[in-house]
Amino acid sequence: MNTPDTTAIELRGVTKVYGSGDSVVHALDGVDLRIEAGEFVAIMGASGSGKSTCMNVIGCLDEPTAGQYLFHGVDVTALDADQRARLRRAYLGFVFQSFNLLARTSALENVELPLHYRKVPAAERRERALAALRLVGLEDRAKHTPAELSGGQQQRVAIARALVCEPKLLLADEPTGNLDSSRTEEIMRLLVELNKTRGLTIVMVTHEPEVATYVSRVVTFRDGRIVSDHPQSEAST
Amino acid sequence: MISTTILMALRELRRNKMRSLLTMLGVVIGVAAVVALTTVGDGATAKVRQNISSLGDNLLMISPEVDRRMVNTGGPGKPLDPDDIDALRREISGLLRIAPTASRGMLVVSGGKSWRTTVTGSTADYLAARNFDVATGRGVEATLGGAGANCVLGATPARELFGGGAPIGQSIRVGRMACEVVAVLASKGAGGMGMDNDDLVLMPLRTFQQRISGNDHVTMIFATVREGRSTAAVKNQVEGLLRERRRLQPGQPNDFGVRDMQEIIDAVSTTTGMLTALLAAVAAVSLVVGGIGIMNIMLVSVTERTREIGTRMAIGALGSDVLRQFLIEAVTLSAVGGLIGVSIGLGSAYAFTRAFDFPFLLSGKMVALAFAFSAGVGVLFGFLPARKAARLQPIEALRHE
Ligand SMILES: Nc1ncnc2c1ncn2[C@@H]1O[C@H](COP(=O)(O)OP(=O)(O)OP(=O)(O)O)[C@@H](O)[C@H]1O
Ligand SMILES: [Mg+2]
Numbered sequence: 324m325n326t327p328d329t330t331a332i333e334l335r336g337v338t339k340v341y342g343s344g345d346s347v348v349h350a351l352d353g354v355d356l357r358i359e360a361g362e363f364v365a366i367m368g369a370s371g372s373g374k375s376t377c378m379n380v381i382g383c384l385d386e387p388t389a390g391q392y393l394f395h396g397v398d399v400t401a402l403d404a405d406q407r408a409r410l411r412r413a414y415l416g417f418v419f420q421s422f423n424l425l426a427r428t429s430a431l432e433n434v435e436l437p438l439h440y441r442k443v444p445a446a447e448r449r450e451r452a453l454a455a456l457r458l459v460g461l462e463d464r465a466k467h468t469p470a471e472l473s474g475g476q477q478q479r480v481a482i483a484r485a486l487v488c489e490p491k492l493l494l495a496d497e498p499t500g501n502l503d504s505s506r507t508e509e510i511m512r513l514l515v516e517l518n519k520t521r522g523l524t525i526v527m528v529t530h531e532p533e534v535a536t537y538v539s540r541v542v543t544f545r546d547g548r549i550v551s552d553h554p555q556s557e558a559s560t
Numbered sequence: 561m562i563s564t565t566i567l568m569a570l571r572e573l574r575r576n577k578m579r580s581l582l583t584m585l586g587v588v589i590g591v592a593a594v595v596a597l598t599t600v601g602d603g604a605t606a607k608v609r610q611n612i613s614s615l616g617d618n619l620l621m622i623s624p625e626v627d628r629r630m631v632n633t634g635g636p637g638k639p640l641d642p643d644d645i646d647a648l649r650r651e652i653s654g655l656l657r658i659a660p661t662a663s664r665g666m667l668v669v670s671g672g673k674s675w676r677t678t679v680t681g682s683t684a685d686y687l688a689a690r691n692f693d694v695a696t697g698r699g700v701e702a703t704l705g706g707a708g709a710n711c712v713l714g715a716t717p718a719r720e721l722f723g724g725g726a727p728i729g730q731s732i733r734v735g736r737m738a739c740e741v742v743a744v745l746a747s748k749g750a751g752g753m754g755m756d757n758d759d760l761v762l763m764p765l766r767t768f769q770q771r772i773s774g775n776d777h778v779t780m781i782f783a784t785v786r787e788g789r790s791t792a793a794v795k796n797q798v799e800g801l802l803r804e805r806r807r808l809q810p811g812q813p814n815d816f817g818v819r820d821m822q823e824i825i826d827a828v829s830t831t832t833g834m835l836t837a838l839l840a841a842v843a844a845v846s847l848v849v850g851g852i853g854i855m856n857i858m859l860v861s862v863t864e865r866t867r868e869i870g871t872r873m874a875i876g877a878l879g880s881d882v883l884r885q886f887l888i889e890a891v892t893l894s895a896v897g898g899l900i901g902v903s904i905g906l907g908s909a910y911a912f913t914r915a916f917d918f919p920f921l922l923s924g925k926m927v928a929l930a931f932a933f934s935a936g937v938g939v940l941f942g943f944l945p946a947r948k949a950a951r952l953q954p955i956e957a958l959r960h961e
Contacts, residue, residue: 384873384874384955385955405878408877408878408879412877412878416875417875423874425871436875436876437875437876440872
């Protein structure tokens with residue numbers, strides 16, 4: 324059962340149970356999932372089917388009740404909270420549905436923040452944050468605070484923040500959930516480009532079928548289980 | 561990286577200016593009170609020292625009482641007499657001036673006015689020994705050296721009996737005796753601890769002994785130590801001589817007192833110092849209250865910013881980073897409060913010392929201590945909220961509404 328180097332994520336029988344007794348909820352119920360490096364995977368499914376729970380386990384934000392999770396061959400389930408934090412810091416980037424930018428803090432400073440926690444010197448921090456903003460096309464908005472940016476722009480800042488540390492894996496839970504269709508397209512094009520040009524592995528939760536057309540593989544959940552797992556044909560992009 | 565964390569903390573505090581200010585207020589008041597009280601207290605102590613030493617440095621006071629009080633009551637001890645004074649003059653070369661005195665609290669009367677004061681008989685050396693200057697009149701030393709019915713008024717009886725008028729040449733009644741005012745002493749200003757150094761009437765010692773006390777007893781000898789001689793050594797010699805003259809056996813305690821000003825200054829300084837320390841301790845309690853205010857706001861802040869903490873953890877903050885951030889915010893709050901408090905405290909102490917003519921003594925050590933203490937309050941009371949933030953589970957923090 325050797326995991327090849329190219330395997331980014333491997334879930335083995337991952338289970339997450341909330342509550343106890345009568346009110347027990349199996350948010351994840353024995354999920355087996357393998358995602359190779361460089362894939363762009365969309366996770367779909369009805370509300371409450373366990374998509375976010377699965378993302379949180381993959382993002383090392385949450386621990387499964389049972390099962391095993393290997394990230395690039397490292398058994399995450401054996402790590403303690405601090406080691407998981409270090410793993411997140413080193414390899415993961417997050418994009419949230421509600422952006423989660425720091426209020427009253429400029430776009431540039433928001434993007435600099437992950438570098439701050441990685442003890443990057445100030446000058447280099449600024450340079451890399453500006454480069455990340457340039458990548459998402461918001462270089463000229465560096466001094467704006469979130470309140471002064473549109474939803475799409477805020478999400479692009481959040482993507483810049485997730486990318487500034489050059490993660491191996493980008494996790495996005497409904498990144499377009501709060502955006503209209505043209506903003507959604509803008510974000511999806513950006514993600515596809517990052518996936519193609521940088522070989523960035525992306526796992527993304529979405530409700531919207533048209534969003535799923537941009538990705539290379541769609542995994543569908545129902546009641547905490549994977550019910551379908553299809554590669555998308557290039558043609559549909 | 562600490563410096564950027566401090567900048568981050570400062571920005572956080574700027575976001576909520578009003579709240580930060582109110583939070584700091586407790587620490588500001590505490591530090592300001594401690595700084596102001598200790599500074600004013602030090603000034604008051606220095607002022608009292610100045611006042612006492614203006615009575616005469618290198619002054620020895622020899623009295624026939626062991627009692628530590630400075631009141632010349634005659635007392636039950638064996639009195640000092642003219643032979644003792646001659647012996648001091650003869651045998652203690654370290655003494656420069658020797659002014660034997662006999663005193664009694666009496667009513668002095670002039671015109672329709674009367675005043676209760678201390679009437680002191682002394683000799684020519686008195687003014688020099690006690691650092692008095694003459695304001696008006698002359699021939700004071702010759703007068704005191706003689707035995708006439710003449711007297712010298714201190715500034716207080718002069719004011720009380722004559723108001724703005726000229727007392728020189730006037731006659732006043734001291735008990736049943738009438739005497740002519742030859743001079744008025746210059747005021748020494750208010751003494752420390754409620755003493756009025758100007759409240760006295762001087763007359764020749766012999767006049768006092770003949771006309772008032774009716775004996776040749778001396779109740780107190782003021783003696784100054786010659787420049788260049790050690791006050792302590794001379795004091796020892798005086799004690800040795802008096803013990804010999806009073807036939808005290810070795811091991812027997814002194815039945816007289818020889819005090820020097822330093823002793824009194826030290827005693828008074830200890831008292832005012834203790835008072836200052838006590839007040840400062842009370843003020844320091846409000847610093848602790850200020851610390852609790854900071855803890856309260858930091859706990860609120862942690863709850864309010866739970867989502868932000870979750871976000872920070874998701875994008876790379878370790879528990880220790882979050883702990884440090886909140887700790888630094890608390891310390892920044894209390895330290896900035898401390899800085900403001902130090903400035904307010906020093907400012908009001910300066911105004912106070914100017915208004916009451918105390919010396920303004922800036923103690924760098926004390927200011928540093930007050931500041932360090934306020935920062936310490938931040939660490940102490942910021943720790944609990946910071947730990948609460950650091951222990952949040954990232955997923956729960958992110959889900960927090
Ligand atoms: N902290 C929690 N405590 C108890 N139950 C939870 C908790 N988090 C999630 N659940 C339950 O787990 C199940 C899966 O939730 P999850 O958030 O993963 O769904 P989802 O697929 O992301 O749904 P949505 O599309 O609405 O975001 C749901 O039934 C939910 O009620
Ligand atoms: Mg969800």
